[in-house]
Amino acid sequence: xxxxxxxxxxxxxxxxxxxxxxxxxxxxxxxxxxxxxxxxxxxxxxxxxxxxxxxxxxxxxxxxxxxxxxxxxxxxxxxxxxxxxxxxxxxxxxxxxxxxxxxxxxxxxxxxxxxxx
Numbered sequence: 001x002x003x004x005x006x007x008x009x010x011x012x013x014x015x016x017x018x019x020x021x022x023x024x025x026x027x028x029x030x031x032x033x034x035x036x037x038x039x040x041x042x043x044x045x046x047x048x049x050x051x052x053x054x055x056x057x058x059x060x061x062x063x064x065x066x067x068x069x070x071x072x073x074x075x076x077x078x079x080x081x082x083x084x085x086x087x088x089x090x091x092x093x094x095x096x097x098x099x100x101x102x103x104x105x106x107x108x109x110x111x112x113x114x115x116x117x
Contacts, residue, residue, distance in 0.1 A: 002065060002102050013100050019054040022069055025095035026057075029088050031079035036072045036112040045112045047074050068106040069096070074113035085109045 004011040023035055035048045035056025048056055058070040069092060075084060089107040096104050 002061060002067065002100070004065075004101060013102065015059050016054065017100060018059045018067060018069070018096060018102075019057045021096050021099050022057045022059075022071065022092050023054060025092045026071055026073060026088050029084065029091055031076045031084045032088065033074040033076055033113075033115045036074050038072070038112065045074070047113070047115075062105055064105075066103040066105040067096070068108070069104060070108045070110070072110045072112050074115050075111055077114050077116050081111055085111070 001015065002013045004013070026032055027034060033047065035052075035054075036045050037048055037055045038045050056072040060068040060070070062068060071088070071092070073088070075081065088109055092107050093104045096102065
């Protein structure tokens with residue numbers, strides 16, 4: 001949990017807040033089909049439903065009161081992966097910082113699947 005201080009006291013921001021903001025920002029980028037998770041039992045990549053997209057996001061709290069974000073996504077087959085990942089990184093960093101006031105140190109993206117049409 002991140003703790004911020006202002007003139008009125010402390011604000012504690014839970015991991016779920018970062019997860020929701022991150023998942024929303026990423027899935028609204030052009031070419032992103034959704035968040036993914038790799039199954040522990042069979043090792044296959046599964047596309048997550050909207051209500052479960054937090055499983056495709058991992059938040060790490062850093063000592064300097066920043067966070068690092070790891071995303072697992074599926075993309076459309078016709079996108080330029082480096083370009084879309086740059087766009088996602090910028091959008092996630094902006095949305096999370098704007099919504100919480102917490103700086104994002106890193107955004108790492110794992111493209112786990114390319115989906116046809």
